[in-house]
Amino acid sequence: MLPMNKCFFCSGDLVEKQVTEIVRGGGNTATLNVKALVCQSCGERYYHADVVRQFEEIKAKLETQKTEDFKLVGQAFEIS
Numbered sequence: 001m002l003p004m005n006k007c008f009f010c011s012g013d014l015v016e017k018q019v020t021e022i023v024r025g026g027g028n029t030a031t032l033n034v035k036a037l038v039c040q041s042c043g044e045r046y047y048h049a050d051v052v053r054q055f056e057e058i059k060a061k062l063e064t065q066k067t068e069d070f071k072l073v074g075q076a077f078e079i080s
Contacts, residue, residue, distance in 0.1 A: 004037070004046070007039035007041065007042060007044050008044070009039070009042055009044055010039065010041050010042045010044075011041075012039040012040050012041025012042055013039070013040045013041070014037040014038065014039055014040070014046065015037065015038055015040055016035055016036070016037055016038075017035070017036060017037075017038045018033055018034070018035060019033070019034060019035075019036045019038065019045060020032070020033050021033075021034055021036075021055065023055050023058045023059050023062065024059070024062065025058070025059040025060065025061075025062030025063040026062050026063035026064070026065065028062040028063075028065075028067065029062075029076070030058050030062060030067075030070060032054075032058070034047065034051050034054070035048070035051070036051070
């Protein structure tokens with residue numbers, strides 16, 4: 001995945017895992033499962049450049065309300 005095996009922050013070992021990431025934009029939220037290198041000591045996540053681009057594309061779609069290809073799984077409400 002990435003050409004590294006130690007955490008930049010704590011030098012802990014990195015292990016590739018499937019993780020759930022939350023992307024927010026324009027008052028909307030999307031969750032997706034992606035692969036990441038995860039530090040076994042501090043939990044820091046490292047993503048491949050393609051995954052980061054995917055996050056950016058999803059955020060842009062959320063901000064512009066172009067979510068027709070997303071699956072609606074619920075609603076959120078704010079209580080004052």
